[in-house]
Amino acid sequence: MTYPILGTGAVASIGADADAIFDSLCAGRSGLAPLRAFDPSRFNAQQLFEIDDRQTEGIDEPGRATRFLVEAIRQAAEDAGLPEDLAGIPVLVGTGLRELRTLELWWRDGVPLDADGLHFEDALRRHFGAVDTHTFAGACSASLYALALAWDLLELGEAETVVVAGCDVVTESMFGQADRVQFDPPPSVRPFDENRQGTILGEGAAAIVLSRSAPAGRPVRGRLHSVAVNCDAHHQTAPDAAGVEDAVRQAQAQAEVTPADIDLVVLHGTGTPLNDRTEAAVTARVFDSPGPALTGIKSLTGHTSGSAGLLSLIVALRSLERGLVPPIAGLADPLPEAAELRLVAGGPLAAPLRLAQVNSFGFGGVNAVAIVGGAA
Numbered sequence: 001m002t003y004p005i006l007g008t009g010a011v012a013s014i015g016a017d018a019d020a021i022f023d024s025l026c027a028g029r030s031g032l033a034p035l036r037a038f039d040p041s042r043f044n045a046q047q048l049f050e051i052d053d054r055q056t057e058g059i060d061e062p063g064r065a066t067r068f069l070v071e072a073i074r075q076a077a078e079d080a081g082l083p084e085d086l087a088g089i090p091v092l093v094g095t096g097l098r099e100l101r102t103l104e105l106w107w108r109d110g111v112p113l114d115a116d117g118l119h120f121e122d123a124l125r126r127h128f129g130a131v132d133t134h135t136f137a138g139a140c141s142a143s144l145y146a147l148a149l150a151w152d153l154l155e156l157g158e159a160e161t162v163v164v165a166g167c168d169v170v171t172e173s174m175f176g177q178a179d180r181v182q183f184d185p186p187p188s189v190r191p192f193d194e195n196r197q198g199t200i201l202g203e204g205a206a207a208i209v210l211s212r213s214a215p216a217g218r219p220v221r222g223r224l225h226s227v228a229v230n231c232d233a234h235h236q237t238a239p240d241a242a243g244v245e246d247a248v249r250q251a252q253a254q255a256e257v258t259p260a261d262i263d264l265v266v267l268h269g270t271g272t273p274l275n276d277r278t279e280a281a282v283t284a285r286v287f288d289s290p291g292p293a294l295t296g297i298k299s300l301t302g303h304t305s306g307s308a309g310l311l312s313l314i315v316a317l318r319s320l321e322r323g324l325v326p327p328i329a330g331l332a333d334p335l336p337e338a339a340e341l342r343l344v345a346g347g348p349l350a351a352p353l354r355l356a357q358v359n360s361f362g363f364g365g366v367n368a369v370a371i372v373g374g375a376a
Helices: 018-027 064-080 100-109 120-128 139-155 172-181 241-254 273-286 305-322
Strands: 003-012 091-095 133-137 161-168 204-211 222-231 264-266 293-295 355-362 366-373
Touching: 003 018, 003 064, 003 305, 018 305, 064 091, 064 100, 064 120, 064 161, 064 204, 091 120, 091 139, 091 305, 100 172, 120 133, 133 139, 139 161, 139 204, 139 222, 139 305, 139 355, 139 366, 161 305, 204 305, 222 241, 222 305, 241 273, 241 355, 241 366, 264 305, 273 355, 305 355, 305 366
Parallel strands: 091 133, 091 161, 264 293, 264 355
Antiparallel strands: 003 204, 003 222, 161 204, 222 366, 355 366
């Protein structure tokens, strides 16, 4: 069983919609810029992948996570041809921090707080008439976790159509924690490079419309073949190779495909020493050389936390549609564990693509892997 993906929507530091984001990835355009909303004197790091949407330079605004979420869902619903009223459609949202930044601005700076505005549900009801809404906090794999729950709703016949979304903005407290952990701030994000120094946070939102069937005559963006989730609970932050590999093999088994059937993998690729090494080693074990084309997007978008999984999935769908794989920016000297892997670097790779795997691994060992195919 596969389920059609009727529509997609996304916003990130490198583009205001899914096509713009994909074009930026192929062109190597980065969203990394000097800090816009935080006082730079408080931090060692001075850069972020922020969405430049604030009305006044240097003054942050509440409600930005909700704003991006609403926009991504609006795009996806419009792309899918859904009515403006989503009252009968479940909306599942994955996030890391929801509206924590709004709370920070109230607590420290005295920005007026509407407590109802801390919940996405209020905005989803107001903008779309959505009443069956659910928010899941699952850090970096949150949006693919929500996707797994959407699969269950369709599989059990409890919904005909589901909107799945993810979003996060960078909060000052999270930025501060990352700043204290990375004593020497990385100048850039370089996934799978021997000289990688760590990750940099980013902002974004992504959404898809998933359905049991496609309306007659309506084109689709692709098809979801499977999504597998596990929680290995190995460590608060460090990945576990066995847990990661189990999620990958589960996703492939559920999709009834072999590793040789996969043409593209959009890697989690955080640019951190341990995560990249673990993901590369697992990928080398799962796939025989030369294996599928491998790419990742965080070198140009930053780590967008709650939206990261779905954002990668939307990029995978665009790659399948266009027969084009964006490169991993900044990759010059692959780490030893990736020596035999087909990491795409230097420029886009044109190739026939039928199936793509999307990796997303979160804190606490919540691993999520999806398999998607083209529209045919």
